[in-house]
Structure formats: C-alpha cells, structure tokens
Amino acid sequence: MESGTNKQRILECAYQLGGLYGLESLTIGQLAGQLGMSKAGVYGHFGSKQALQLETIRYARTVFLRDVVQPAEEEPAGVPRLWAMCNTLVSYSTDTGLHGGDFWVTVFHEYGSRSGPVRDAVERTFGSWVRRLEELIATAVELRQLEPCDPAQVAFETQALLNAGSHVFRLCHDPKAPGRARAAIRQRLETLRGQAFPVLED
Amino acid sequence: MESGTNKQRILECAYQLGGLYGLESLTIGQLAGQLGMSKAGVYGHFGSKQALQLETIRYARTVFLRDVVQPAEEEPAGVPRLWAMCNTLVSYSTDTGLHGGDFWVTVFHEYGSRSGPVRDAVERTFGSWVRRLEELIATAVELRQLEPCDPAQVAFETQALLNAGSHVFRLCHDPKAPGRARAAIRQRLETLRGQAFPVLED
DNA sequence: TAAGCTAACATACGATCGTTCGTAACGATA
DNA sequence: TATCGTTACGAACGATCGTATGTTAGCTTA
Numbered sequence: 001m002e003s004g005t006n007k008q009r010i011l012e013c014a015y016q017l018g019g020l021y022g023l024e025s026l027t028i029g030q031l032a033g034q035l036g037m038s039k040a041g042v043y044g045h046f047g048s049k050q051a052l053q054l055e056t057i058r059y060a061r062t063v064f065l066r067d068v069v070q071p072a073e074e075e076p077a078g079v080p081r082l083w084a085m086c087n088t089l090v091s092y093s094t095d096t097g098l099h100g101g102d103f104w105v106t107v108f109h110e111y112g113s114r115s116g117p118v119r120d121a122v123e124r125t126f127g128s129w130v131r132r133l134e135e136l137i138a139t140a141v142e143l144r145q146l147e148p149c150d151p152a153q154v155a156f157e158t159q160a161l162l163n164a165g166s167h168v169f170r171l172c173h174d175p176k177a178p179g180r181a182r183a184a185i186r187q188r189l190e191t192l193r194g195q196a197f198p199v200l201e202d
Numbered sequence: 203m204e205s206g207t208n209k210q211r212i213l214e215c216a217y218q219l220g221g222l223y224g225l226e227s228l229t230i231g232q233l234a235g236q237l238g239m240s241k242a243g244v245y246g247h248f249g250s251k252q253a254l255q256l257e258t259i260r261y262a263r264t265v266f267l268r269d270v271v272q273p274a275e276e277e278p279a280g281v282p283r284l285w286a287m288c289n290t291l292v293s294y295s296t297d298t299g300l301h302g303g304d305f306w307v308t309v310f311h312e313y314g315s316r317s318g319p320v321r322d323a324v325e326r327t328f329g330s331w332v333r334r335l336e337e338l339i340a341t342a343v344e345l346r347q348l349e350p351c352d353p354a355q356v357a358f359e360t361q362a363l364l365n366a367g368s369h370v371f372r373l374c375h376d377p378k379a380p381g382r383a384r385a386a387i388r389q390r391l392e393t394l395r396g397q398a399f400p401v402l403e404d
Numbered sequence: 405t406a407a408g409c410t411a412a413c414a415t416a417c418g419a420t421c422g423t424t425c426g427t428a429a430c431g432a433t434a
Numbered sequence: 435t436a437t438c439g440t441t442a443c444g445a446a447c448g449a450t451c452g453t454a455t456g457t458t459a460g461c462t463t464a
Contacts, residue, residue: 164362
C-alpha cells in the first residue's frame with residue numbers, strides 16, 4: 001500500500017479534523033467535501049463510521065510513534081530520551097499550527113466519559129503513552145540520573161504538563177504555554193536530580 | 203426565579219450532560235427525553251441552541267463560584283486559600299461521579315480549536331480561573347509564604363495538574379489520579395516554601 | 405367573569421446524519 | 435478480447451438535528 005493512496009488521504013484528513021474538533025463530531029460528508037469526493041466514496045473504504053474512527057486512531061498512533069517516540073530512541077536512555085520526547089512535543093506546538101500531540105490531547109479528553117470500542121482504543125493509547133513515560137523515568141532512576149521516586153507519579157505530572165501546554169496554547173492563543181510546560185517539566189526533573197543527572201540542552 | 207423552576211431543571215441537566223459529553227454533542231431532543239418534555243418545551247426557554255449553551259456556561263460558572271471559589275474565601279489569604287480550592291476540586295473527583303470541575307475540564311478542551319461566541323465564553327471563563335490562581339499565588343509571595351516566582355507559571359502548572367487529575371480519573375478509571383494531582387501541587391508549593399509557609403492540612 | 409400572559413404541547417420544515425444500493429470506469433488477469 | 439475485482443459515483447433510505455408555527459391549559463390581573 002503506497003502512501004499516496006486515496007485511503008491515506010482520507011485518514012490524514014480525518015486525523016487533522018479529528019485533532020481540531022474531535023472524532024465524534026467528525027462527519028463523512030465533511031470529510032468528503034474536504035477531499036472532493038462523494039460520501040459513498042469515503043465511506044466505502046471503511047464500512048462504518050466507527051471503523052473510520054478506529055483506523056484514524058491507528059493512523060495517529062503510527063504518526064506519534066514515528067515523529068515523537070522513535071526519534072527520541074537515538075538519545076541516551078533515561079532522562080535524555082525523556083527530555084527529547086518532551087521537547088519534540090513542545091516544539092510541535094510552537095512550530096506548526098496542528099501537530100501530532102494535539103490530536104491526542106483532543107481525543108484523550110473527548111472520550112473521558114464515553115464508552116464503546118473507540119473509547120477503549122483511546123484509553124489503551126493513553127495507557128501505553130503514560131507507561132512509556134514511566135519506563136523512561138524508572139530507567140533514569142536506575143541510572144542514578146534521578147533520585148528514587150515514584151515513576152507513575154512523575155509520569156502523571158509530565159503528561160499533565162504536556163497536555164496543558166498544547167491545550168492552553170490553543171484555547172488562549174498563548175504562545176508562552178508550551179514553553180511553560182517545558183519549563184515546568186525541566187524544573188521537576190531538576191528537583192529529582194541524581195548523581196548522574198545529565199545536561200538538559202536547549 | 204425559584205430554583206425549582208423547570209428552566210433550572212433543564213440547565214442542571216444540560217450541565218450534567220455537557221460535563222460528560224461536551225456542549226456541542228448536547229442535543230435538544232436528548233435533553234427533552236431526559237426530562238420528559240417535548241423538544242419545543244425545552245427549546246422555548248432559550249430560543250436557540252447557542253443560547254442554551256451560553257446559559258449552561260453561565261450556570262456552570264455560578265456553580266463553580268459557589269462550590270469551589272467562595273468556600274475557599276474563608277481560609278486565610280495566599281497558600282491556604284489556594285490549597286483549599288485545590289482540595290475542593292480534588293475531592294470533587296474522588297467523592298462523586300460527576301462534579302463541578304469536570305464540566306470545565308471537558309468544555310475547556312472541547313472548544314480549544316473552535317470559534318464563535320460559545321468558545322469565547324469558555325475562553326473567558328478559563329482565563330478568569332487561571333487569573334484567580336495567579337492572584338492567590340502572587341498574594342502568597344507578598345506574604346512571604348512562597349519564594350519569589352512567576353505566578354503565571356505556577357498557576358499554569360496548578361491548573362494543568364488539576365485538569366489531569368480529573369481527566370485521568372475518568373479516562374482510566376484510576377482512583378489514584380486526583381490524589382496524584384494533589385500530591386504534585388503540594389510538592390510544587392513546598393518547593394517554593396517561603397519563611398511564612400503555612401501548614402498544608404490534609 | 406373576562407382578558408392576557410406563560411409554558412408546555414404536537415406537528416412540521418429543510419438540512420444533514422450514517423448507511424445502503426445499483427452502477428459506471430478502470431486495471432489486472434485470463 | 436473477455437472477465438473480474440477495485441474504486442469511485444449518484445441517488446435514496448430512515449433517523450435525527452435545530453428551528454418555526456399554531457394551539458391548548460393554567461395562572462394572573464383587571
């Protein structure tokens with residue numbers, strides 16, 4: 001399957017619109033209009049709106065892994081790798097209008113009180129994202145980069161600040177918001193500074 | 203206007219449903235069904251869906267002021283007052299299923315990328331909420347309860363953690379999430395401990 | 405009692421929703 | 435060249451959306 005497929009175009013568009021307005025208010029007709037296609041043409045690729053939502057989530061997962069998680073793997077384990085991921089997410093918010101992190105900020109909140117297969121997929125993604133943060137923090141503790149701490153607690157805080165950076169940036173058009181998230185995470189990590197704490201480059 | 207008015211019942215229901223699924227997916231027919239009324243009976247009180255959304259926001263503001271902001275005013279100025287507000291929001295999440303803070307967590311995120319009068323009202327509410335946090339923090343600095351710091355930065359972090367506590371509690375059914383928010387805020391405040399730092403009672 | 409206001413109602417409008425169906429255009433295979 | 439599967443299409447379905455209109459029942463005020 002090539003990347004220039006029409007189905008890929010649909011998913012990319014659903015990804016953009018879903019990140020702006022959520023996956024529930026996403027509409028087949030809206031998607032068709034945006035792409036210059038007919039409703040049936042869009043619909044036929046998925047067979048149901050729910051399948052479209054689930055495939056969009058799968059698409060967004062691959063984008064997130066490709067653009068955020070994997071690039072950080074080249075950094076040394078522990079804090080540098082964690083810091084690289086945070087920086088990528090923050091610069092996502094400042095550089096461009098729409099970006100990988102924002103899709104998830106929107107969708108994570110959209111399905112907080114819903115139920116069904118889509119919600120379950122969203123929750124799984126959120127869980128694996130937080131778990132990835134926990135792993136990096138636990139590794140950082142093992143490497144004595146950080147003082148002993150509860151990785152789940154620090155991961156919670158990290159995710160909270162990253163989400164808020166993206167959210168406040170959008171809701172209030174406040175260009176300082178992503179930087180505030182970055183500064184807060186840096187401050188938190190330095191609070192936990194261990195013997196082998198690495199330099200956090202800008 | 204009595205509190206038992208039918209219009210009040212509608213607003214209360216819109217407040218509940220809006221906190222669960224957002225104000226955009228809120229529907230006149232859904233509201234009417236829930237209340238045992240006709241669509242026209244509900245609609246007549248507002249004249250448009252947008253007016254209903256705006257009135258629901260106004261209603262939610264008064265609830266928030268009554269249940270979160272005003273009770274804290276009885277505490278001493280600065281950190282105790284700030285801490286009381288945080289505690290109220292956190293126990294909101296743990297005690298009951300739905301509550302004042304969660305409406306705003308949902309709605310704040312729902313309108314992050316939208317436009318129009320409803321979004322503007324939401325943004326104003328968010329702004330005044332964060333500004334209230336800033337005032338309390340600035341006062342705490344003046345009273346030497348906290349070391350000198352940027353109140354806007356600390357307010358950003360506080361709001362981020364409170365929102366995340368409510369959000370993770372709902373999305374992941376994680377009863378520890380609100381407590382994590384509370385612990386993170388407490389840790390952050392103690393990092394900024396000044397000469398007159400008060401005891402943070404449990 | 406008579407008049408007027410309010411709140412609720414039933415009904416209906418056009419638009420749009422997700423979905424289904426039948427079909428034309430196209431490329432690959434035989 | 436004939437056949438088949440893919441991909442798109444137009445048209446239409448019933449349901450539901452927000453909204454408009456006309457009307458009834460009950461209260462208030464004269």
